[in-house]
Amino acid sequence: MxxxxxxxxxxxxxxxxxxxxxxxxxxxxxxxxxxxxxxxxxxxxxxxxxxxxxxxxxxxxxxxxxxxxxxxxxxxxxxxxxxxxxxxxxxxTPKIGVGALIALTIAGQVVASLLLDHYGLLGLAVREITTGRVMGALLVVAGALMVRFT
Incomplete structure (x- = not known):
């Protein structure tokens, strides 16, 4: 790098x-x-x-x-x-905390970004959804849920 x-x-x-x-x-x-x-x-x-x-x-x-x-x-x-x-x-923020807010918003961004990429929405280049990308997104979502509920 x-x-x-x-x-x-x-x-x-x-x-x-x-x-x-x-x-x-x-x-x-x-x-x-x-x-x-x-x-x-x-x-x-x-x-x-x-x-x-x-x-x-x-x-x-x-x-x-x-x-x-x-x-x-x-x-x-x-x-x-x-x-x-x-x-x-x-x-x-006062209701769920900063950590949960940020983790959940990042999870939402990752999931939505995969869809934006996959369909080439808003003029973006198409980037196919792969198993690795879905697994990465699921890990982010799981992490966000752990931050919120544990």
Whole structure:
């Protein structure tokens, strides 16, 4: 494995760790504000302001903002799905715990990603479901259930 590949893997691992920290922070905001939707809105406003500042400073003129309105409707789902995830995490974290939340969401991602790959959905290259991939997904699901129920 190259140093570059190792660095990318380490970065992905770090991002996963940060998601584990994000869930309880947002849940605490929800408790203080009195509603999960308020916390989700707060989270997105802070994130949007941060991304706007970074984009304006680092990517001056590189983003084709005029093309936003011509994007196909399905591409608008990315933001909507992010809002659903953040809100669900705010609701679920105090009820099932961070470990179970993250494990179960990863299990859901793995199962859904196998289907996306297999059928080449959303313009992805087709990657057949193999016995090894199914077994790997089942191990992730089993691990998630163990985190949640043991």
């Amino acid at each position: 190259s140093l570059h590949a190792a660095a990318l893997g380490a970065f992905a691992f770090l991002v996963g760790a940060l998601l584990s920290v994000q869930a309880p922070i947002n849940a605490m905001v929800g408790a203080r504000l009195g509603h999960p939707l308020g916390a989700a809105t707060f989270s997105f406003v802070v994130g949007t302001l941060f991304l706007l500042a970074v984009t304006l400073i680092a990517l001056r003129g590189e983003v084709a903002w005029g093309d936003v309105w011509s994007l196909p409707p399905v591409l608008w789902l990315g933001g909507l799905l992010g809002a659903v995830y953040i809100t669900a995490a705010i609701v679920l």
